[in-house]
Amino acid sequence: MIGWILLGAVVLFVLWVIIIFNSLISLRNNVQNAWKQIDVQLKRRHDLIPNLVSSVRGAMEFEQDTLEKVINARAKAVSSVGTRDRAGAENMLTQTLGKLFAVMENYPDLKSNVNIMQLQEELTSTENKVGFSRQLYNDLVANYRTRQEVFPNNIIASLFSGFQKEEYFEAAPAERLVPPVNINIRKRQTC
Amino acid sequence: MPITFIDIERQKSWRIIIFLSVLIALYFMISIVIVAPFYLTFPLGISFHGPFPPGPSTFIKVFIFSIVIASIHFCLSSLNAVEYIKKGLGAIEPDKEDEIHRQLVNIVDEIQIAAGGKVKIQCLVIPTLSVNALSAVDLRGRAIIAITEGLLSRLSRPQLETVVAHEAYHILSGDCLETTAAASLFAIPSSAIDKAGAASEGRIFLAPAFLFAWLMVKVSYILNMFVSREREYRADAGAVRMTRNPLALAEVLYMLSRHWKGAGCIGAGIEMLCIMNTSDSALDESEGWLADLMSTHPPVNKRIKILLNMARAGLSALKDRLKEGPGGNFTETSRELFYALDNKYQWQGPFTMTELALLPWLSADTWTSNNGDAVAKASQTPLAEVIFTKRFADDRRAVSGYLCPSCRHPLTPETYEKTKIYRCGFCGGALVDDVKLPRIIVRKDVRYSERITALSRMTLSENQLKTINRNKNRSAGAVNLLHCPKCGSRMNRTFYSMAYPVELDRCSYCGLSWFENDELEILQCMIDNRMASTNPSL
Numbered sequence: 040m041i042g043w044i045l046l047g048a049v050v051l052f053v054l055w056v057i058i059i060f061n062s063l064i065s066l067r068n069n070v071q072n073a074w075k076q077i078d079v080q081l082k083r084r085h086d087l088i089p090n091l092v093s094s095v096r097g098a099m100e101f102e103q104d105t106l107e108k109v110i111n112a113r114a115k116a117v118s119s120v121g122t123r124d125r126a127g128a129e130n131m132l133t134q135t136l137g138k139l140f141a142v143m144e145n146y147p148d149l150k151s152n153v154n155i156m157q158l159q160e161e162l163t164s165t166e167n168k169v170g171f172s173r174q175l176y177n178d179l180v181a182n183y184r185t186r187q188e189v190f191p192n193n194i195i196a197s198l199f200s201g202f203q204k205e206e207y208f209e210a211a212p213a214e215r216l217v218p219p220v221n222i223n224i225r226k227r228q229t230c
Numbered sequence: 231m232p233i234t235f236i237d238i239e240r241q242k243s244w245r246i247i248i249f250l251s252v253l254i255a256l257y258f259m260i261s262i263v264i265v266a267p268f269y270l271t272f273p274l275g276i277s278f279h280g281p282f283p284p285g286p287s288t289f290i291k292v293f294i295f296s297i298v299i300a301s302i303h304f305c306l307s308s309l310n311a312v313e314y315i316k317k318g319l320g321a322i323e324p325d326k327e328d329e330i331h332r333q334l335v336n337i338v339d340e341i342q343i344a345a346g347g348k349v350k351i352q353c354l355v356i357p358t359l360s361v362n363a364l365s366a367v368d369l370r371g372r373a374i375i376a377i378t379e380g381l382l383s384r385l386s387r388p389q390l391e392t393v394v395a396h397e398a399y400h401i402l403s404g405d406c407l408e409t410t411a412a413a414s415l416f417a418i419p420s421s422a423i424d425k426a427g428a429a430s431e432g433r434i435f436l437a438p439a440f441l442f443a444w445l446m447v448k449v450s451y452i453l454n455m456f457v458s459r460e461r462e463y464r465a466d467a468g469a470v471r472m473t474r475n476p477l478a479l480a481e482v483l484y485m486l487s488r489h490w491k492g493a494g495c496i497g498a499g500i501e502m503l504c505i506m507n508t509s510d511s512a513l514d515e516s517e518g519w520l521a522d523l524m525s526t527h528p529p530v531n532k533r534i535k536i537l538l539n540m541a542r543a544g545l546s547a548l549k550d551r552l553k554e555g556p557g558g559n560f561t562e563t564s565r566e567l568f569y570a571l572d573n574k575y576q577w578q579g580p581f582t583m584t585e586l587a588l589l590p591w592l593s594a595d596t597w598t599s600n601n602g603d604a605v606a607k608a609s610q611t612p613l614a615e616v617i618f619t620k621r622f623a624d625d626r627r628a629v630s631g632y633l634c635p636s637c638r639h640p641l642t643p644e645t646y647e648k649t650k651i652y653r654c655g656f657c658g659g660a661l662v663d664d665v666k667l668p669r670i671i672v673r674k675d676v677r678y679s680e681r682i683t684a685l686s687r688m689t690l691s692e693n694q695l696k697t698i699n700r701n702k703n704r705s706a707g708a709v710n711l712l713h714c715p716k717c718g719s720r721m722n723r724t725f726y727s728m729a730y731p732v733e734l735d736r737c738s739y740c741g742l743s744w745f746e747n748d749e750l751e752i753l754q755c756m757i758d759n760r761m762a763s764t765n766p767s768l
Contacts, residue, residue, distance in 0.1 A: 076343065153645055156329070163387070164336035171344035171472070 059195045063202055066183040070205050073176035074122075077208065080168045081116070081129060087165060088113050088136070091158050095139075098149050102142050108135045122206040130209070133166065173208045180205045249411050250304055257296035257303075265292060303415070311368040311414035318497055321354040321376045322665060329648035330382055330669070331355060337391050338375060341398045344472040349373055349401055353394075355382060357668050360492035361485070364503040365397035366410045373401045378492060383672040385482065392469050392479035396505060399468030405461040406503075409526075413500045459521075459528045462505075466533055476540035480548055483537070487530045502526040567679065570608075571597035589655070632715035634659060635735065635744055641715065646750075647673040652715075658747030661715060664736070667743065670750070671757055678755045685748060686755040693731035716740045730756045 092106055112132040119128040140159065149155050183205055187196045196202040265288070307314075315321070324331035338353040354376040356362075361381040367373040375397040377390075385393065400406035470476045486506045493509040501508045507527045514521070515529045538545060568586050572578050577599075578589075586592065592608060599605045632641040634654035641652035641661055647670045652661040662670065678686075711720045714737035721735035721744060732753040735744040745753070755761070 076347070080343075153329075157332075160329070160333060160336065164333075164340060167337075167340045167391070168343050171340055174344060174472075174474075175346055 056195055059192055060199065063183075063186060063192070063196060066179070066186055067202065067205075070176065070179045070183050073172065073179050077169065077172040077176055080165055080172050081125075084132075084162065084165045084169060085113060085117055087158065087162050088132075091139075091155070091162060094152075094155050094158060095143065095146075095149055098146055102139075105135070105139055105142050109139050112136075122208065126206075126208045129169070133169075136162070136166070177207050180207055249408070249415065250300065253300040253304055253415060254296050257300045258293060261292045261296055304411075305369075307414040308369045308411045310370075311410050312366050312370075312372045312374050313368075314414065315364075315366050315376075315410075315500065315503070316354065316374065318500075319356050319376060321356045321374075324353060324355055325649065325666070327650040328666075328669070329645070330673075331649075333387065334377065334382060334390065334394075337387070337394050338398075341391065341394045341472060344395070345398055345402050349398075351375055351398060351401060353377070355379055356492075356496075357665055358492060358495045359490070359668050359672050360495055360508075361489045362492045362496060362508060363393050363397055363505045364496075364500070365400045365406050366413075366503055367401050367406045368410060368414070369407075373406070375401070379669045380489070380672050381486075383669055383674075384485065386478075388473070388475055388478040389482050391473050392475055393482055393505065395469035395472040396465045396479065399465040399472070400461070403461075403464065403468065405464070409461075409502050413503055459525055462528050462533065463536070466537060470537070470540060476537040477543055477548070477551075480534050480537035480541065480543075481552060483530055483534050484548060484552065487534075506530065567600075569599040632661060635661075635712035635715055635721070636746070646670065647675050649673075651750075660745045660750045662743050662745065662750065664741040664743055671754055674758070676751065676754065678751060678758075682748060682751045682755050683759070686752045686759070686761055689732060689749075689752050690756065690761055693725065693733060711735070712744060714740055714742060715744075716742060726753055730761075732756065 088109060092109060096106060109132075112128070112135040116125070116128040116132045119125045140163075143149050143159070186192055187202055187204070324335050326332065334353055334355070338351055342349070342351055349371075351373045352375075354374055356376050356378045358378050359380040360378050361384060363375065363377040363381055365373070365375045375394060377393065381393070382390070400409075466479060469479055473479075483506070491506055491508045491510075492504070496504065496508045507514050507525075511525065513525045514527050515531070516525075517529065517532075534545070534548075538548060568581050569577050570581065570586060570589060570592060573591055581589070586598070596608045597605055598608050598611060600611070632652055633639065634641055634657060636659055637654060637657045639654050639656040641654055643650055644653040646653075646660070649666050649669055651663075651666070651670075653659070654661075711723060712735045713719065714721050717737065717740050719737060719739055721737045723733060723735050725731040726734055730753060732749055733746075734749065734753075736742070737744075
């Protein structure tokens with residue numbers, strides 16, 4: 040009788056380990072899939088930037104410095120390896136692109152060029168897609184980390200070598216700032 | 231709230247079962263009403279069907295019959311609900327040549343990524359000037375987000391993102407399936423009957439159909455009781471979660487609450503699919519159990535307040551922001567006008583840059599003037615490079631293949647109000663697809679010069695007189711009608727509307743309208759400045 044009870048307990052324990060192991064595997068795959076989605080969007084961004092730079096170069100003679108910065112940031116982003124390095128390089132590229140878009144506003148000729156506006160819309164859309172993919176990725180990483188760290192999942196996770204902590208794709212420092220419009224609104228409210 | 235939208239998508243709704251049960255109950259009651267006279271006549275000595283009162287087997291038969299009929303009705307309505315809605319609203323796929331439509335397609339793609347990319351959402355445009363948006367998903371899993379042309383053209387990119395995110399959340403959370411199922415049972419067929427009635431110009435033999443449609447709308451309001459108005463709060467929160475921009479959504483709701491939301495254009499009964507109720511209802515703006523039971527949309531002011539709290543902003547700040555300027559699609563594109571001295575030494579113009587570049591007699595030696603200011607040869611002005619580069623480019627570019635119906639010059643494609651039209655470089659006329667007219671009217675990229683404003687006033691008064699004369703001498707006038715550049719058939723000369731009497735030639739076969747020089751701008755100017763006809767005879 041005791042033997043059967045022990046056997047039942049062991050079977051239950053093994054089943055429990057299997058369930059937790061499988062759920063962690065599933066979460067890890069979701070995280071990896073989300074990272075691949077970011078990768079697709081980043082690749083598209085890298086492909087679009089040279090077209091934009093070559094299209095606007097003629098009209099923006101006095102902004103060569105800004106254009107050079109975009110090209111350098113792109114080169115760095117393409118060559119970077121690893122989540123942390125890549126996130127840093129991509130954030131730098133986001134910032135330089137933001138500056139380029141801001142400078143482009145000063146050139147009405149560019150705004151009237153349909154092809155450039157189309158290219159800019161494509162890049163803006165890709166930027167947003169990168170942002171949304173990153174958001175989804177970070178949500179999934181948070182979920183995965185929580186499931187990894189809560190008791191007793193942390194015991195199972197530590198028993199197997201495949202469950203490393205996934206890195207967050209951190210936002211660029213500029214993106215963390217409160218949008219200026221909200222600052223104005225708060226000032227008005229406090230007055 | 232689940233951690234990702236993938237989790238939300240997994241949640242299934244039980245309300246579909248309720249709708250089916252209501253439908254079964256409805257058919258059961260109708261069947262009983264039909265069957266009852268056969269039994270009620272029994273006490274009078276006339277026996278049609280068994281003893282009175284009827285036994286349980288009769289009720290079971292009626293119940294099974296009701297289940298079968300209700301299931302057939304449910305499947306027929308709900309399986310193709312998206313297709314019926316598309317047809318009912320006349321919704322079209324986005325125009326790939328239109329900048330704002332391309333932007334919409336991009337935004338829908340972005341939001342699908344934010345939602346985990348698990349649901350394929352098709353975006354559509356409803357060609358109406360009203361402002362509203364809706365989402366629908368049927369039992370086959372086809373999901374659509376439809377946005378009216380009026381809303382699309384008025385919103386900035388971030389605002390449009392929040393609208394799409396709001397509608398996408400309805401689809402992902404599953405509540406859209408409930409509302410679509412509820413709407414598909416009675417409201418969508420009734421809208422179709424209404425539309426057919428409008429097309430038949432109110433023929434008397436269709437009166438029973440109208441009565442039936444009216445009854446179906448009333449029955450659909452019973453189903454509204456099972457549609458929770460809380461879902462709009464959840465969708466607002468979901469949209470904010472996806473876009474992180476509560477202020478933009480608050481701006482959209484504020485704007486929606488102050489414009490025509492499509493009453494009369496979006497069928498009665500399907501307003502529950504929309505971001506905001508199409509008609510202004512006092513019930514929608516009130517709270518309490520009755521409003522919760524009968525209304526499908528929560529008070530808009532409360533929704534705005536919640537969103538503003540999230541953004542830590544006040545209503546006055548929101549109003550100030552909206553006063554500062556319209557949406558981001560509004561760009562200041564000045565329309566510079568030029569004059570050119572022709573071969574007979576007479577000043578011609580004013581021309582826009584495109585028109586100037588297309589003048590066949592323009593050369594490097596032609597004298598030109600910008601807005602009547604300094605006169606200089608074309609080669610000595612900064613315009614020269616633009617004009618001649620464009621001309622060389624045009625030589626290589628294929629023209630549209632259409633000839634101007636007035637002067638037989640080839641028409642060239644042109645981007646006007648971010649959409650494609652065909653313009654005659656010689657006479658300045660414009661060929662516009664009828665589907666694109668609402669979006670051109672609602673967009674405000676083009677600024678009108680004083681000349682256009684003056685012309686608009688003149689056209690309004692002249693055409694009022696013309697209409698009166700035409701009405702008086704209807705049989706007298708053989709009007710020189712133009713031929714359609716596409717199919718060659720004669721176009722009808724008509725006014726855009728009685729309120730805005732701008733004359734245009736319309737081909738009803740191809741759905742194309744021809745505007746003479748400046749008439750398109752005049753029409754836009756009239757509508758923008760509300761220079762409607764005041765003549766009582768019109």
